[in-house]
Amino acid sequence: MSAMSCFSGLSAFPITPTSPGGQVDTQALRRLVGPPAEAGVDSIGLLGSTGTYAYLARSERRRALDAALDAVASRVPLLVGVGALRTDEAVRLAQDAKAAGAAAGLLAAMSYTPLTEDEVFAHVAAVAGESGLPLCLYDNPATTHFRFTPALVGRLARLPGIVAVKSPAPEASAVAAHHAALRAAVPDGFSIGYSGDWNAAEALLAGGAAWYGVAAGLFPEPCLRIAQAARAGDAAGARTENARLEPLWALFRAHSSLRIMYAAAEILGVCRAAPPRPILPVAEPVRGEVATVLRQLGLA
């Protein structure tokens, strides 16, 4: 399965259901990754931030990866989060991903001590060089507290094996300039894709190659309609489809997409897992709002 097919179109990022002690529920994970693969997403993004990679042991991350690869068979390529606070741990995770058969890795600049650009450069270079796994840089300052500048993305894009960036989509008024700055920094063929579901339609219309989507983990069809309209250059169509999902985006913005997706998975009867503590499930009134929104959108 080609790595580059992970980096265009729609990638669906499911939650990773676990026990309270952090054991992955592989049966529930299979029920999560099968339907988006069947619906026609371009890749599955396993163990992203919503997939709580940061909270899971290496052995559990491997169990999740093996189960997901088996469940999707070779219908879609699998992109997997290999981030860790320590460089040596991230190297091992990328080696595991390569050995298991993932198409590519997603590498965030997780931090505790604030990191310099040179430190992140050396970290990414070590993971790419020691694993041989094609990598997507994962820029997510809201969780990692490190921001990849276009200049750093440009430096890293020249290393062998660094093939894409997943950037947080800014709001509509800023996305064109953001995309142009990244595009100017990287070689041709380097993929610039976006996370942040509520801003993704505009990011695709601005030229983004991929949407790394959280909602697509449970609701691939409406997300595919947005992505396909944007890819076809149908801006009005993409915006109309995106506007329909605004009640879901509002819940994501208010409570985080991670917490809302755990509630949605339970409402849909897919699994009853809670996020890893200290993260708590949303309170009962919010869960009620999620159920109402899913019903109104025809998603439950």
Added chain:
Amino acid sequence: MSAMSCFSGLSAFPITPTSPGGQVDTQALRRLVGPPAEAGVDSIGLLGSTGTYAYLARSERRRALDAALDAVASRVPLLVGVGALRTDEAVRLAQDAKAAGAAAGLLAAMSYTPLTEDEVFAHVAAVAGESGLPLCLYDNPATTHFRFTPALVGRLARLPGIVAVKSPAPEASAVAAHHAALRAAVPDGFSIGYSGDWNAAEALLAGGAAWYGVAAGLFPEPCLRIAQAARAGDAAGARTENARLEPLWALFRAHSSLRIMYAAAEILGVCRAAPPRPILPVAEPVRGEVATVLRQLGLA
């Protein structure tokens, strides 16, 4: 050893020397914790942020703790970092600390997914309740990306076993208001102490009960002079002693106290450990500046 003696006066926070693979060098750690204990600091703060607790496995944190407890014997109480991204892991670390004989634990609100106040409240309550270890709340937004409000500190201070807070000392013009806001939120007897070496003298003069000090890990004497002058109400003396160390504080602000302390430990011949990657040692010219400053201050 009383927990409360960890929470007044000067607490020295050494680095934790490790191999590149993350194994604690217990012999070097003994050489680090002995001298401040001998010099008369009020407690040792093991496995703080400078002690790279966030980067070390549970088994290595236990090895460090056992070695440090043995090295200081019962000369000073030992406060130990028990923070972790997962609540169950922080509980286990606090149980380990209690079993090993630490006087108290230091609990940061480590985060990846941004946390709510209620999530941090439940996290801290679980660690205190399930371990029985007296706890100091560790407020360090620069690394954890969670800020303890005075209201949250006040709520937590009413739980059994939550006995102190380690707050980042704001600059001189803001410290009195900061201290008053915390004082108003907590019961009598709850200890309010400060980190941030370059602002610590003013924080002590404003009423802070403790200085959780990084420089004190290698340079206890000049830090003790500051702390003792402040405690005696000798503001001019405390400020004069503090001003002497300004060249060191400037290096801390420019490169982080952690990176500078690794360089200083090597310059002093205590150990040759590097910080855990992705954190890199300071570049050679900076190391030269550290050597010059230590010589000028009579510290090397």
